[in-house]
Amino acid sequence: MxxxxxxxxxxxxxxxxxxxxxxxxxxxxxxxxxxxxxxFLQKGKMIAYYGAIEFNGIGHGRLDRLVRTSxxxxxxxxxxxxxxxxxxxxLADRAFDVNSYDxxxxxxxxxxxxxxxxxPSLALKQSIVPGFLTLIGTGKFVAASxxxxxxxxxxxxxxxQALVGWADCPSPCHHYDHGYMAGVLGGLRAMTGLGxxxxxxxxxxFVGAGTVLLQSTETLMDEVAxxxxxxxxxxxxxxxxxxxxxxxxxxxAPRLPGQLGDLxxxxxx
Amino acid sequence: MFRLQGSKVLAxxxxxxxxxAKNGSMVAYDGQMTFKKLSGGGEGLRGMVTRRLTGExxxxxxxxxxxxxxxxxxxxxxxxxxxxxxxxxxxxxxxxxxxAGLRTGTTFTGLRGASQGNGLFTTTVExxxxxxxxxxxxxxxxxxxxxxxxxxxxxxYVAHQGDVRQTFQSGVTFRTLVGEGGGEAFQIRFxxxxxxxxxxxxxxxxxxxx
Numbered sequence: 493m494x495x496x497x498x499x500x501x502x503x504x505x506x507x508x509x510x511x512x513x514x515x516x517x518x519x520x521x522x523x524x525x526x527x528x529x530x531x532f533l534q535k536g537k538m539i540a541y542y543g544a545i546e547f548n549g550i551g552h553g554r555l556d557r558l559v560r561t562s563x564x565x566x567x568x569x570x571x572x573x574x575x576x577x578x579x580x581x582x583l584a585d586r587a588f589d590v591n592s593y594d595x596x597x598x599x600x601x602x603x604x605x606x607x608x609x610x611x612p613s614l615a616l617k618q619s620i621v622p623g624f625l626t627l628i629g630t631g632k633f634v635a636a637s638x639x640x641x642x643x644x645x646x647x648x649x650x651x652x653q654a655l656v657g658w659a660d661c662p663s664p665c666h667h668y669d670h671g672y673m674a675g676v677l678g679g680l681r682a683m684t685g686l687g688x689x690x691x692x693x694x695x696x697x698f699v700g701a702g703t704v705l706l707q708s709t710e711t712l713m714d715e716v717a718x719x720x721x722x723x724x725x726x727x728x729x730x731x732x733x734x735x736x737x738x739x740x741x742x743x744x745a746p747r748l749p750g751q752l753g754d755l756x757x758x759x760x761x
Numbered sequence: 762m763f764r765l766q767g768s769k770v771l772a773x774x775x776x777x778x779x780x781x782a783k784n785g786s787m788v789a790y791d792g793q794m795t796f797k798k799l800s801g802g803g804e805g806l807r808g809m810v811t812r813r814l815t816g817e818x819x820x821x822x823x824x825x826x827x828x829x830x831x832x833x834x835x836x837x838x839x840x841x842x843x844x845x846x847x848x849x850x851x852x853x854x855x856x857x858x859x860x861a862g863l864r865t866g867t868t869f870t871g872l873r874g875a876s877q878g879n880g881l882f883t884t885t886v887e888x889x890x891x892x893x894x895x896x897x898x899x900x901x902x903x904x905x906x907x908x909x910x911x912x913x914x915x916x917x918y919v920a921h922q923g924d925v926r927q928t929f930q931s932g933v934t935f936r937t938l939v940g941e942g943g944g945e946a947f948q949i950r951f952x953x954x955x956x957x958x959x960x961x962x963x964x965x966x967x968x969x970x971x
Contacts, residue, residue, distance in 0.1 A: 541912050585962070
């Protein structure tokens, strides 16, 4: 065996035997055990592996059947790869907190940039909320968050930037504080920030039974926009090209705050 | 004597001995300390020229005195490494402090450096004593043994020690070129007997996009 033993008070040394199987190594690193199996993971999130594991893009011919059953998001296809083989693989994302979640015949919707990896027994679908992905089925998935994740029960209103995802509750909607919309002064205040805008006039609201996942910071994690949904009428976010990514609010063409349309609405015209 | 205070501050207790540390990384000290900049990392004229030529530059200070000195670097996580006659390979930017008794130098790493965008050379530390390396997020220490070779993403590699051979493997195919690559086109394979330090974050590398 190795002569480089664990130094007395030093760090823990891992090898393929001592690495956990499908569990966290520490708060920031997750270990996946593959036994002749497959996992979907976001491109570039693998940091190291033992064993024989092969990484192939979603478009790889041999993965056709797998993709047909568990991957339904052409928008993100170029972000995802399939790891196949046997061994132990470490996943991490820019030193963010990493956690795994088990779904048991359930559904969970999560911000696209936060999802790191999932088992093929789950099916990935694009949520109709732009910038979010929905996982359906039974299995394990790994998600990153900026700071630890907090679980909340609806009814709840949350800050748009702190939202990571939600499970089993079907009605996320926007909520605007009344003062934000009422009157000329309110409109001016919200637009310019003069005269006391709190920065919390806009929230997402959840009602019904389920769980809402929040991260403990309002700094969003970067995500890569790789396309847009088809420009059909009635498809949220499908209003043609959305060059600035598909954040929660950037549906359709980008518009400046205080464009004529907004003002008219605020003035009640 | 190196010890960690929290995970982001290194405390060194000194009784007249010295440590080498990254220039400007001292955050506090008590007792009597002198700080002296070491040109060329205390490796002499030859070392200085080598570092200049290889681009593996490192500005180092020597701290000497009685008392305790605390070091930190941009709130990065600190990992302690104990060396018993073996060699530690680390990027110059990730090396925070070493015992003064340890020798530092530069060595050729081959193609791995090129894919990371941080040069073809790396810093070595050898001798008996302790060293402190920094990483973005707490490093995971992985053992490489003859029956278990390890493959690491170049962007997440921090350091390694022991008798380890590294080979650079590339999986670039025509699929990579048309944007359908596996996302892990460049990898370093470690074989032999030793330890590899991996951070839970990837530096921006030219390999990061393929």
